[in-house]
Amino acid sequence: MKILMAAAELSPYAKVGGLADAVSGLSKALAAEGHVVRICLPYYGEGSNLQNGGEGSEKVFEAELPLRPSRKVKLRVRPSPEPLDALVLVDEPLLFSRAGIYGDPATGQGYEDNGERFLVFSAAAAAAASLFRHLDGFTPDVVHCHDHQTGLVPAFLRHGAAGLRPEAPVGTVFTIHNLGYQGVHGADLFARTGLDSHLMRPLGPLEFHGKMNLMKAGIALSDRITTVSPTYAEEICTPELGEGLDGLLRERRGSLIGILNGVETEVWDPATDRLIPFRYTPGNLAGKGKDRKALLEAFQFSGTGPGTPVLGMISRLAPQKGFDLLLQAIDAIMEMDLRLVILGAGDEEYRRGLTEALRRHPDRLGLRIGFDERLAHLIEAGSDMFVMPSRYEPCGLNQMYSLRYGSVPLVRATGGLADTVVDMDEDPPRANGFVFRQYLALELVKTVRRAVRAFGDRKSWKELMRRGMETDFSWNRSAARYLEVYKAAAAEARRAA
Ligand code: ADP
Numbered sequence: 001m002k003i004l005m006a007a008a009e010l011s012p013y014a015k016v017g018g019l020a021d022a023v024s025g026l027s028k029a030l031a032a033e034g035h036v037v038r039i040c041l042p043y044y045g046e047g048s049n050l051q052n053g054g055e056g057s058e059k060v061f062e063a064e065l066p067l068r069p070s071r072k073v074k075l076r077v078r079p080s081p082e083p084l085d086a087l088v089l090v091d092e093p094l095l096f097s098r099a100g101i102y103g104d105p106a107t108g109q110g111y112e113d114n115g116e117r118f119l120v121f122s123a124a125a126a127a128a129a130s131l132f133r134h135l136d137g138f139t140p141d142v143v144h145c146h147d148h149q150t151g152l153v154p155a156f157l158r159h160g161a162a163g164l165r166p167e168a169p170v171g172t173v174f175t176i177h178n179l180g181y182q183g184v185h186g187a188d189l190f191a192r193t194g195l196d197s198h199l200m201r202p203l204g205p206l207e208f209h210g211k212m213n214l215m216k217a218g219i220a221l222s223d224r225i226t227t228v229s230p231t232y233a234e235e236i237c238t239p240e241l242g243e244g245l246d247g248l249l250r251e252r253r254g255s256l257i258g259i260l261n262g263v264e265t266e267v268w269d270p271a272t273d274r275l276i277p278f279r280y281t282p283g284n285l286a287g288k289g290k291d292r293k294a295l296l297e298a299f300q301f302s303g304t305g306p307g308t309p310v311l312g313m314i315s316r317l318a319p320q321k322g323f324d325l326l327l328q329a330i331d332a333i334m335e336m337d338l339r340l341v342i343l344g345a346g347d348e349e350y351r352r353g354l355t356e357a358l359r360r361h362p363d364r365l366g367l368r369i370g371f372d373e374r375l376a377h378l379i380e381a382g383s384d385m386f387v388m389p390s391r392y393e394p395c396g397l398n399q400m401y402s403l404r405y406g407s408v409p410l411v412r413a414t415g416g417l418a419d420t421v422v423d424m425d426e427d428p429p430r431a432n433g434f435v436f437r438q439y440l441a442l443e444l445v446k447t448v449r450r451a452v453r454a455f456g457d458r459k460s461w462k463e464l465m466r467r468g469m470e471t472d473f474s475w476n477r478s479a480a481r482y483l484e485v486y487k488a489a490a491a492e493a494r495r496a497a
């Protein structure tokens with residue numbers, strides 16, 4: 001199959017969270033199976049490492065996008081490292097050449113023109129679906145769009161002006177990575193799309209309480225919808241986690257499926273990871289002990305003995321991730337004999353709360369604010385446990401990385417966390433971690449206590465680690481399921497044509 005991916009993030013070029021890893025992992029797994037995969041993403045500035053690597057090898061095309069008024073962009077087609085076919089980079093310096101991907105890294109504030117930025121990006125991605133027909137014969141069977149930044153792509157492919165609507169039918173798949181971010185913009189932006197006004201009528205596919213909702217557009221107008229875990233697919237159809245779109249999602253339930261993300265094992269494997277000082281395998285954990293030492297040194301906890309568990313956290317500092325719970329629980333957690341190291345970037349409120357907690361507990365708590373890929377790998381490798389008390393979690397990649405790195409996950413049962421972590425006391429023969437259900441600080445404290453106690457029994461702890469490390473979370477299985485979805489979407493588009 002020929003697949004055009006459209007996404008705002010892609011590892012290792014431009015990453016804010018798991019979206020980048022998921023798009024990369026899925027694309028490579030599909031390409032390794034022989035499918036032709038091109039990935040369209042914005043040509044970001046210093047906030048990415050896209051600015052190097054294209055010299056000489058890129059083909060550059062000018063495209064005039066039929067928006068109102070029209071907008072010129074360059075499409076840079078960069079042959080990408082095997083097995084992918086190419087990157088299609090949407091180059092418009094005024095919109096994309098900035099320090100951050102969605103917002104100013106210094107203030108954490110989103111860019112005010114994100115509506116315009118992702119409208120132009122989506123139009124460019126739609127244009128790219130027909131661009132290659134006469135150049136090298138790449139006519140995608142499917143355009144796979146990821147999250148609200150690409151929500152207008154299906155609208156443009158189906159209803160857009162000439163130049164955005166491909167001659168041959170193309171299936172559209174829209175993946176919800178996080179319903180908590182929908183891209184809601186003023187209705188005035190709709191005029192820029194050049195789309196027919198019926199789409200923006202009250203209760204129409206783009207209209208949301210008088211505004212334009214890009215996530216809603218993607219859900220309403222694509223042939224198939226997926227989300228990143230089976231449990232989250234159920235949860236978003238309820239008012240509790242449907243974020244105001246549960247009605248539409250229930251309507252489209254027959255076209256919605258949850259497919260668990262995988263782990264890109266070339267990047268996240270302790271046996272080959274080049275970002276950690278010492279490598280290890282389930283059969284030989286000596287390297288993990290040394291990584292643990294390196295991690296403790298990095299946080300000035302050198303004297304910590306092997307009996308004291310090291311807990312790790314790597315996360316966007318966002319309400320979704322349960323930091324309010326952690327901050328309520330942290331004084332009680334810090335009474336236990338443990339070390340907790342946290343790496344995170346994001347909301348000011350949580351930065352402040354964590355910094356204050358650090359002041360109270362400098363001997364047991366370690367904190368790094370910022371985005372640091374290398375430290376993230378060291379935390380996975382060097383920690384004994386990994387904490388994810390998420391309020392909701394569409395999939396979550398870090399618990400899967402942790403399982404693979406022998407850092408036993410301690411999670412709240414929601415979304416993909418519920419689909420991947422089995423509690424030690426609930427189901428001992430299958431257990432790979434610790435799970436709590438109610439979103440309460442007390443439950444988090446109790447679960448940490450349970451885990452710390454279990455850590456004391458070295459034999460059963462090793463067994464728990466090993467079970468996690470040996471679980472297969474590779475992308476192959478999920479990619480095969482996406483392929484089924486692609487076939488259904490392509491067939492649907494052909495039928496409609
Ligand atoms: P989400 O996409 O909601 O942020 P995931 O668990 O799916 O959550 O993926 C998060 C990814 O981003 C992981 O690869 C994690 O290691 C990475 N990450 C998050 N915050 C940071 C940070 N401050 N520094 C380095 N990597 C980070």
Ligand code: GLC
Binds near residue numbers: 019022177178393396
């Ligand atoms: C989102 C979700 C996360 C998921 C990731 C990749 O950012 O918050 O749970 O793992 O996308 O799909």
